[in-house]
Amino acid sequence: MSLSNVSIDGARLLADLHRLRQFGTYKTGVHRPTYSKVDMAARNWIADRMREAGLKPEIDGIGNVIGRGEGEGPRMLLGSHSETQNHAGWLDGALGVMYGLEVARALGRGVDVVSWADEEGHYAAFPGSRSFIGELDDAEIAVARNRYDDKLLSDALTDAGLAGKQRALVEPGRYRGYLEAHIEQGDDLEQHGLRIGVVASIVGIWQFRLSFEGVQNHAGTTRMAIRRDAGLALAKLVVEIDRRFPAVAGPRSVWTVGRISLAPGAASIIPGGAEMLFQFRDADPGILERMEAELQAIVAEANGTCAVALAAISRGVPKLMDPAIQDALSRAAERFAPGLHQRMPSGAGHDAQLLAKVMPAGMLFVPSIGGISHHWSEDTSEADIVLGCQVMAAAVADLLAAN
């Protein structure tokens, strides 16, 4: 078979995606948190599929599932992640892993497949791909905790049977590049009637924890005048961000308060403590810096009745995707969906931004129906699922055939 005429098996791809969906089914979506029983069962199932496809699978010490092919010659690494956000969608992550598997089967050689661990960040930011490129040390693993239930990552690894296993490291020179397919998660392709997105850059995500310290007291006996209500201070700051950020943000910037908690959180107790998670994103480092400066100004002005502490959790650097991979994807997209593709930034972070540090990396998007993701109703049409995989296979064949 000539690589340039590679053809994927759409029915086989869809059947595997639907089988993977059964690990942790929740309504029409999936609940498959990292290192849960159902996540580990899915990883073992993926390893079995890799073996069937002629790859040699390994589940490493951080939970990455890596299927390596034998033989010489040029090689690409394809994949994504297989755990999900809580009560979320069936395609986020799973799509890219199954695309990798199907492309490996369709090409028969030159493709390794990976499912990274915990891209969704239940325990840490991209621990799987960071481990693979050598940017995750044991000290971080020792202290990381689940952001929902506070479980130690080290305990989770033990419970998942991964304690003591070696963590796989990238083998220098093995790959021509890394390619990850993903649902768009926004509505840009759909709004413009397009079917394929070729990712040009991945935004930087800057995340912060804001903590408010007031005085806990009785909600009936404490006069309004002497209250130091941490929850009220938090609400005021959320509204102030909403009022002031549009003036400093760029046209594609986004910002979100995703979590709020009050302590102790009872109807009849004035909250003595409050905490929120805040993040913003842009592909332009200058705009990211402008947004942080504004956040710091807002926090400084808010410090009064309650003390407000701002702690940076992460400041991700925006990452450009490899131009040659972008070109290969665009050519393949034009062949199978003429005029129905575009270059675009990724507003979401992906493992590809870590892989881009050690090899050429690229990403392919397929449309999200209604732009919905991180929710059980997330979906993509079967025609778009099959088309995206065909485009990816052709692009990979193209990249492997290049001199």
Place this chain on the structure above:
Amino acid sequence: MSLSNVSIDGARLLADLHRLRQFGTYKTGVHRPTYSKVDMAARNWIADRMREAGLKPEIDGIGNVIGRGEGEGPRMLLGSHSETQNHAGWLDGALGVMYGLEVARALGRGVDVVSWADEEGHYAAFPGSRSFIGELDDAEIAVARNRYDDKLLSDALTDAGLAGKQRALVEPGRYRGYLEAHIEQGDDLEQHGLRIGVVASIVGIWQFRLSFEGVQNHAGTTRMAIRRDAGLALAKLVVEIDRRFPAVAGPRSVWTVGRISLAPGAASIIPGGAEMLFQFRDADPGILERMEAELQAIVAEANGTCAVALAAISRGVPKLMDPAIQDALSRAAERFAPGLHQRMPSGAGHDAQLLAKVMPAGMLFVPSIGGISHHWSEDTSEADIVLGCQVMAAAVADLLAAN
């Protein structure tokens, strides 16, 4: 012994309070949630103390501990509750129960003692005292759940060994009245250098749940312009209440947002749902109605990008305390702390407001250091603890001696 010269044993009272404090010690406070193992152990310990004091104790089907004396003649019911808020203070509730026990011991007759179940509302609003006055039906018990962990009240009663036990009902005509001592929980006595508060009225507490429905989506891929962020809508409403309530509230009104939760509550997901608990309090029904009207107006105006639903949880009626009991308390306070007492409202709800429906009821306050309560650092000086009990004993003797 003449009733009018009754003298309590301060050392014995303090020793019992410190022993009770050991059931669920948390820092210098107590964590003793209703029907927990430690709460039931404390209730059994209280029953044993009642028996030692010559009372016949019963732990009824809702967890009320009632110690009844034998013999004829006038009789008062004294008590409070023995469970605590989560990680809260050692005196809230416990003080009034131990005062009742000590006064029963000091007088030797004419006093029944009670520890009501769940005044702190882990499962329901005042289920213990409502059960005693016949205002709690089995249907409510069947559906009530723990507000923190969602456990069914019926399961909690089973686990506590109370399932199937009869619930005690007030015996008409048995009591001249009900008297409950409590820490003030505010800083009014301390601010004015006073040592005893005679409660004139208990405020009404109106509680509401506000639910916001937006659209859950990805925090990186969803443009700001199309977001329907339930968390942001909630924060705006909290700030609007803070801005507008002072104009409709009375001089002693208080209002509090005690709990906020976002769904799903992750850093990278725009909240599709949000919920808050809101309450306000006043002793004047007209002011309570004015505040609810303003809340409804704010909610109606807020309905827009996100749908806001307002549900009333409870609307408590303000309760006047019995004038004769107030007078007896004031006389006793003047005798043991001349000039260092005042009449005052209770900003907190208490079981006394339920007992007031079926018999004359009164309350006595002792100072809270720094006005702190519902927190482990809650405290009252030993001198004030002993003085309050002595005042209560004298007032009860006075009330029992009256024709």
